[in-house]
Amino acid sequence: MTYARARLGPGLTGAGLLLLLTIAAYVYQMPSTFFPYFGGPWYSDWAGFVVCFLAYASVSLPFDIWGGYTLPCSHQRLCLLFPEFLMKWLRGVFVQGAVMTSSALVLLQAGKHWGVWGATGALLALQITLLALQWPLARWTGGLAPAPALPGSGAVTVLAVDMGFTGGPAGLPGLERNIQPQSWNTSLSPPALLAEHLRRQGLIKTGARTRGVLLALGWNLLGFVLSASLPWGGVDTIFSLLETLLGCTLWSFLGLLILPSFSRPGTLEADRYAAANGATRPQLEAAICEIDQLQDEDLSRPRWLETMSSIPSVENRLNALDSKHQPYGAWLAARTTLYLSWANFGLLSRAVHLNVGRPELWVLPPGD
Template sequence: MTSSTATLTPPPSGLTYARARLYLGITGVGSAVLLAAALLYFRIPSRGLAMSDAQSVPAALFRVGLLFAFAHVAFMVYDLIGGVSLVRRQAWGSRWLTRWLRGVAVQWVVWMLVAAALMLAARAAGTTAVIAVFVMVQLLLAAGRGRMVRVIAGLPIVPTPEGMARAAVQAGLDAARLQVLDCPDEGFVGGWSGITAQTLVVPFRWTQLPEPALAAMLLRRRLAATSGAHTRGVLGAIGWNTLGFVVSLVLTGASPASAAGVITLAAAMTLWAFLGVLLLPTPSRAAVFALDAAATASVGAAPMRAGIEALDAWQDDEPVRSAGVETVFHPVPGRRARIARLVGNAGAVKPWHAHHLARHALWLSWGAFTPLSRAVHCNVGRPALWAMLPGD
């Protein structure tokens, strides 16, 4: 099982761990956005790749695959910093490289399968079929999120510990729905897999939580499912990404029938994903506060506070953030803000609360070839967090 001890790596002088990772994420995301903007502004795909569907599908996909591989290699420097240097737990470089290669290989294969599906749909049936395929890809990614996190990071399933099963019963959750994964990355928090919250992935590390706090955290997850907040988050993310896909098709005039069209759409969807990174954290934070309050109404503030503090310490460990930083970059509020609103906040999840809307949009954007899903500060260089990003 994963050891509870961590060798903490000090951040650069004058920076907290959380702020150092934030600056890394800003740099990585900014680089991807600038590259995407340059590809579109200078029309580089149409100058360097075939725009016609007269080119055979294998030939077009071969060129697309080379460019996808180049994108992974070009981004490796950010992954290396985010996975080996700016981490709470120092790992040997060789172990990190093996995990990184596995993760990028899986993403490359997913991108290629999606590119092939979109290209064939565009050539056979046109734009409507392309949009339908894109929606179907997102539904498949949402449904298989738990399986994909194991494929990407090679995380083993372990038997549900007795204490965790007891906590699940206290939370009103069927312990048979738990899937416990042993993950060496302490930032891994798991989450619901499936569009309608079918399987709850839980990290084995959570056995270190006091049982009342563990029960409170599992109760939050149950409430996310029973209130519909999880499903709204998934469907809202699909809607957001699909809107961007349609806008990209219209504004660029590109079609994934050609190699140039696939790369053009990848660049346009990277810009759309960036817009989501800026706008979607605000409704995501509202859902976090609502679930906190609903769980507190059932179990009280003390176990909720203990759980929030422990999970934040394993992630950013940043008690206080400025309003500007939190508004733009953090879909999960800082722990002091969450704790301050545990008591006195309306203890109900409303029909408009969409849990992890921003996180789901990033994961499902694997179907749109954008690197932003693994460039943000919370998961850059950490393959175990690419499918299930850190959260609450």
């Protein structure tokens, strides 16, 4: 079994367990049992959110160990000493916990004063803030260190331990930074590196990345409004807001099934841009295949797995280069919703197979 297929184990099991617990808590309205008070000082509300996050982190820990420590070691990938892995995990969890609990507190305060639409406006502002701080948060969460860049590359080069780290555009649309792992300077051939630089330009110039960001923002906002509008949801008490946030997690799961269909054409659009702006077919093939080998993905996938993937398989990407159809998509929309769901306490944000147990990928998920 390939490393990529093996990662489905902790991803599907961990995400499935969190989903079942979320459904149970949502249906039986457990937040009103554990947090029955209607109001209090902000610090008591914040303490309640911290308790919820610690419970979430405790449930996810075994799957993070499985996906971030056990599997890489058993497949001769990155194999850190367990104390080193644990310190990286604690660092990432601390940063995520600070963001998620603070965001929930902001939503609650906005809901108390201005109702559902005030909380929705606060959620929009929080997601925009997360986009603006994407690179600093990626650095703090994953312990990424800056490294010297190749002259003329225009990329921010970083030292990343996990070979699955690909970086990519980070930040608000129009103000993006291109983040690239330093290892690519030696692990990718010069033709592949050239083609990848053109692809990264294409993500911006075609608008594929902007469309992905806007779709992710809109999806999370829609889920929040729908969840808050249900009879047992709300935004003005901690228990009603937690019920709303549980509904947002269920909405995120629906997004993982629907949004990849919009994400995959965005990848193909960047491939076609590179081909039209100087990258030869052999250069693009080299970039696609060499990066895939670093990821240890599958050259082809079963149809059910392909429909759940944000990035097309190597086989489908190479076939698309010969197609006359011009793709038009929202690059990485599905995975971007997971990062932005930190703003609404998304319990699936780091439970899927691509980033479970891998803090370096929690903010900048693989996009190549």
